[in-house]
Amino acid sequence: MANKDGHRRFGSVRKRESGRYQARYPGPDGRMRSAPQTFARKPEAERYLSLIEVQMARGEWIDPERGKVRLRDYAERWIDERPNLRPRTVHLYRWTLGKHVAPYLGDMPLNRIDTPMVREWRSRLLAEGVSVTMAAKAYRLLRAVLMTAVKEDELIRVNPCRVVGADQEKPAERPVLSVPQIFALAERMPDRFRALILVTTFGCLRWGEAVALQRCDIDLTAGTVRVRQAFVEHRGTGLILGPPKSRAGVRTIALPKAALPVLKQHMGNHVGAASEAFVFTSESGRNLWRGNFNKLVKWPEAVAAIGAAGLHFHDLRHTGNTLASRAPGASLRDIMARMGHDSPRAALIYQHANREADQGIADAIDKAVKAARRKPSPRKPKRAAEGGEPTTEAS
Known part of the structure; x- marks a missing residue:
C-alpha cells in the first residue's frame, strides 16, 4: 500500500530495462527479497506486495529461498526419510519418480511448480501412452511429496496438485474364476x-x-x-x-x-x-x-x-x-x-x-x-468317423 506521498509503505516496485516490473520487499529479518518472477504491469507487482504484506501479518509468509530446492532432490530425500516403508514400496516409489516425475519436473524448484504445470505434466504422460492407472500413481506420489513440503517442512504455501480426478484409477475389471x-x-x-x-x-x-x-x-x-x-x-x-x-x-x-x-x-x-x-x-x-x-x-x-x-x-x-x-x-x-x-x-x-x-x-x-x-459335465461331441465332422447324440 502507498502513503500520502505516493510511496509504498511496504516494499518497492521498479521498472526493468525489459519493460517488466520487479517487486522487492524486506523479510522479517530485514533482508530484501525479490518476487520470484517479474510482472507485465505495475499494478500486478503492487498486488503481489500487498499479498506478501498480508501473509507476514498473519504469520503465513514463507521465505521463497526455502522453496528453491529442486523437486528431484527433495523427492529422493522424502523417500529416504519415510518410516516403515516396505522395500518393495521404496523400489516402486524410486522407479515412479525416475520414470514418470523427475524427467519432466525434477529440475523445477518447488516454489515454481503450480497447478497448470502439474496439469500439463499429467496430460503429457497420458499423451505419451502412460496408462491412466500409472499416471494416477505418479500423481499421488507427487502430491504426497509436495504435501510434506507444505505441512511439515513449510517450504511452499500450497500444494499445486489440485487437478480434479488425476488421482483416480479406472482399472479394467479383473476376471473371477468359477x-x-x-x-x-x-x-x-x-x-x-x-x-x-x-x-x-x-x-x-x-x-x-x-x-x-x-x-x-x-x-x-x-x-x-x-x-x-x-x-x-x-x-x-x-x-x-x-x-x-x-x-x-x-x-x-x-x-x-x-x-x-x-x-x-x-x-x-x-x-x-x-x-x-x-x-x-x-x-x-x-x-x-x-x-x-x-x-x-x-x-x-x-x-x-x-x-x-x-x-x-x-x-x-x-x-x-x-x-x-x-x-x-x-x-x-x-x-x-x-x-x-x-x-x-x-x-x-x-x-x-x-x-x-x-x-x-x-x-x-x-x-x-x-x-x-x-454338476454333470457337458458331453463331448462324438465324431462320425476319423477325420469327419463332429456329431451329437440325439437326446
Whole structure:
C-alpha cells in the first residue's frame, strides 16, 4: 500500500530495462527479497506486495529461498526419510519418480511448480501412452511429496496438485474364476504347485504371503493357514522375508475342506519335515520368484486352456475374495479380516475378526465347491468317423 506521498509503505516496485516490473520487499529479518518472477504491469507487482504484506501479518509468509530446492532432490530425500516403508514400496516409489516425475519436473524448484504445470505434466504422460492407472500413481506420489513440503517442512504455501480426478484409477475389471475353473487350473499345474493354486485362491492370499508359508503355519487338523510373514522381491538384494503388507495381514484363515486333501498330499510329498520348511518351493528346493513362476508352470497356456486367457496370478486372490464376499451371513468386517485388508478401521478389523465366522466362510465356500463338482459335465461331441465332422447324440 502507498502513503500520502505516493510511496509504498511496504516494499518497492521498479521498472526493468525489459519493460517488466520487479517487486522487492524486506523479510522479517530485514533482508530484501525479490518476487520470484517479474510482472507485465505495475499494478500486478503492487498486488503481489500487498499479498506478501498480508501473509507476514498473519504469520503465513514463507521465505521463497526455502522453496528453491529442486523437486528431484527433495523427492529422493522424502523417500529416504519415510518410516516403515516396505522395500518393495521404496523400489516402486524410486522407479515412479525416475520414470514418470523427475524427467519432466525434477529440475523445477518447488516454489515454481503450480497447478497448470502439474496439469500439463499429467496430460503429457497420458499423451505419451502412460496408462491412466500409472499416471494416477505418479500423481499421488507427487502430491504426497509436495504435501510434506507444505505441512511439515513449510517450504511452499500450497500444494499445486489440485487437478480434479488425476488421482483416480479406472482399472479394467479383473476376471473371477468359477469353482470348476479353479480346480481345472490346479490340475494343469505341475504336481508340486497344485496346492499353491488352491491355498492362494481359497485362502485369499497375496503371492508374497503364499510363498512365505512354512510347515509350522499349516494346521491340517484344524484346516487352517496362518499368515505371519511375506516375501518381497527386491532388485539387487533378492527375496526379503518380512511382515505382511499391513497389520491386518497377520491372520489365520480357515480353508474349505475340499482343498485339504490336495494340501495334505503336498505336505507329505514336497515339504521338509522341519517346522521352518517352506511349503511352496521350486524343484530344487529354492524359494519361488514371482517373475519366474509363469515360465516355470507354463501359465499362459494353462489359463488359456481353462478359458481364462490373460488371467494374472493375483486374480486368484481376487477370485477368493469374491467367493468369500458371497458367503451368506458373513459381515463386511469378517470378510475384510479374511482378506487381510488394511484400512482406517484396520485395528478394529484385526482385533474383532471372528474365527467362528471365518470357519463359516470356509464352510460356505466348501458347499459351493461340492455343488459345482456334482454338476454333470457337458458331453463331448462324438465324431462320425476319423477325420469327419463332429456329431451329437440325439437326446
